[in-house]
Amino acid sequence: MSADLSQQRTQLPPQYTPGEVEDRLYQSWDARGLMHADPEDVSPEHPAFCVVIPPPNVTGSLHIGHALNHTLIDALVRRRRMQGYTTLWVPGMDHAGIATQNVVERELAKEGLSRHDLGREAFVERVWQWKAESGGKILGQMRRLGDSVDWSRERFTMDEGLSRAVQTIFKRLFDDGLIYRAERIINWCPRCLTALSDIEVDHSDEDGELVSIRYGDGDDSVVVATTRAETMLGDTAVAVHPDDARYAHLVGRDVQLPLSNRRIPVIADPHVDPEFGTGAVKVTPAHDPDDFEIGRRHGLPSITVLDEHGRVTAHGPFEGMDRFEARPAVVRALREDGRIVAEVRPYVHAVGHCSRCSTVVEPRLSLQWFVKVGPLAKAAGDAVRDGRVGIHPAELAPRYFDWVDDMHDWCISRQLWWGHRIPVWYGPSGEVVCVGPGEDPPPGEGWRQDPDVLDTWFSSALWPCSTLGWPDDTADLAAFYPTSVLVTAYDILFFWVARMMMFGLYAMSDREPAQAVPFRDIALHGLVRDAHGKKMSKSLGNTVDPLDWIGRFGADATRFTLARGASPGSDVAVSEEWVTGSRNFCNKLWNATRFALLNGATVPAARPDSQHMPTAARWILSRLATVTGEVDALFERYEFGKVCELLYHFAWDEVCDWYLELAKPALSGADDVAAAVTREVLGYVLDRLLKLLHPVMPFVTEELWTALTGGDTIMIAPWPGQRPAALAEPASPAGVTDDAAPFRDPAAEAEIGSLMRLVTEVRRFRSDQGLRPGQQVPAVLAGIEGSRLAPHETSIRSLLRLTAPGEPFTATASVLAEGITVELDTAAGIDVAAERRRMDKDLAAARKEADQAGRKLANESFLAKAPADVVATTRERLDAARADIERITGRLAALPGADGQPREDA
């Protein structure tokens, strides 16, 4: 390599500054269409690989959890793209019905307005405006992260096409009898004024009171226990267990309902637990789901006593009170007659809250639309059970089954304005007509559309199909469905994943079962936590803004930190210290490449011929081959953390700390052939290393790789490991690329291992002796001639800063390692005390080792039953330890005493 050319390519400054490169690189990837996928490119050599983004809500911005999710998806996508797959990552966002409506309503409230002031149409228009702003922010964040999504396919759940998909599946389910309308007790949020599904309700234990109230008088009375005294105004029965002898005489008779002029029947129902409380329960069919069922079984009337805001509607002294105001008021009123309240005691019980606004949910009798989930959930469970869909880690599969095997019918109507309007029209004579896409509502006067919208998860459940064009028969759908893998946090496994399975299988039921699933794998990751494993929350002030980290440390460092902590299904703890470490790693790669360029590294077209190359080169190539294979295996198992860990240590410990150091003497030595080979190997190893790291660290690897190779982009450079041809035809040797072939060189690894041990031992000696690392010391390597380390003398001297011995040479200190005595001429002489401490310690360790191994080998059972290789290893350990003991003992004896003379030692 001529000096001028090498200088041309050596423009790298000594530090990596991500801010200068990230935007530029992302723009160039985008401009060149590298993230775009064409279904026509799909072929056996370029199979489809497709992921749909878990669509972020248009409310707000991306948090660190999104950054984790996107990092992992992008790593999978980028690796597949390099492997030659036709790769599609579909970006998009979710309209997030109730959440978004709440946000916009809060904005309006600042102007002193409510949505009713605007009216439905104007309000929805206002939400669209909001979506435009907030959505743009999210897309900008994705670019900053480096997400290699296909921007030409950006989707939103309220797009025309996706809305048509929603309408299509609604109509189909309706016609199949899988959607029905019924009056049921549903979860109602008195603040949002809408129905909620079970998953939109969060339960938490809260302190309350269990009040025991006497219904009726004397022998005809019964005491019931309740936490909701205010609903007794709507009681229509008292229930006891059929086998409960205590109350047998009352069953079928009436008791007087306190605070009322009504008498209510005592009924027997097996649902009542005779062990709980008094064994008698008040029945309020309009305000409790259990009671509703009891009421239905016994033909009881339902009396609604709370309105949609949770205020008492029953006429009387409590009318108009809020439910929490009415509760103590009712108890106070009951107490006026000293005989009625039998007991009040503190009671902790689970209370449901609206997941959006935390208001206590009110069970409410109401007419709503439901999906009959039975057959759909069964199919969703079977797809995992029969292996068409894999869950990673497999330990989370039972939770999936628990969910789909015991799923209640899904309440899908919401009394909101923002969302997909229910495509059902009601006629003047009570007709109910479901209108399919492209169809007109029925003609004639008096028809009106259902005012409600669908649960936001209804459209997200279709996401994998609808983003690819369903219900149309598109080329995308044919090429990319089923998607390859769904990557998401485990907390959403049930909410979303199970529903995508249900709707995907149903929507695509015309395909054969294996092709109907929405994705082949489900890769679950955890939540991002702070340095102490605590959940991040705004109130704790321990949140991390991904943009802040990207700005200060770079996108690659942020991504590497997140990916490094990600093992399947478990949470990721992060902190500023760790992202600093990742930033440092980026800089390490930067400087390794910088070193290579300064030394004229070249990237050969093929693996350098190993016949005539230095052992160090054979060693690093052998290690590279091993690491490459391991990276592939780990990626296939979604072990992102281990991929990062492996590459971090390979890059830092082996390539930088050892290979680069070993290459230095060769590069500057007199042997032109060795120097040329070393430049090639250096280029080759860095080329592969940067490629292996690119999925996780796209920016710095792109910047370095283009500088190193002069190539266009690393993004579509061939992946060093597995290629699709190999995957398609595993039996064919021709399908295995040269790069993926095992290229292990145990002899070179053993030789370099020996060199490392020698160098480390001598460094230790130098350190103990207080010799400065940079200080050159004249030395003789006695015994190196004829040993396997003989060819490495130059390297060893270079690594250890040992100069040729001067004349006359007077060794004042020596250290024995790997059979070679390194005699040093230190001006100060030897620090005997330090050396003795060191040797005593080593000796103790060696004795312990010998003792351990010796005891094992003396054990006949061990010799008889342990595998041969374990026995052999143990024998080697013992031999090595014994040799160490002998060597150290000898050297201790030879150590000068205080008088500087050798002396005998015990």
Next chain:
RNA sequence: GGGCGCAUAGCUCAGUGGUAGAGCACUCGCCUUACAAGCGAGGGGUCACUGGUUCGAACCCAGUUGCGCCCACCA
């Protein structure tokens, strides 16, 4: 109430039967010409507890203790 998981160095975590590991933190020494965002060396663990299986247990089994998560319509 049901189900699942975790307990390994100061912190966060790897480690599925054969010599206890990493990152960060800590100590000592270094501007050794790729990198001080760096280099070299070092200290630090009864692998929660008890028992069992095994030649051998951080690892498998049982129990105990402590912690966490998910699900749940017992008033």
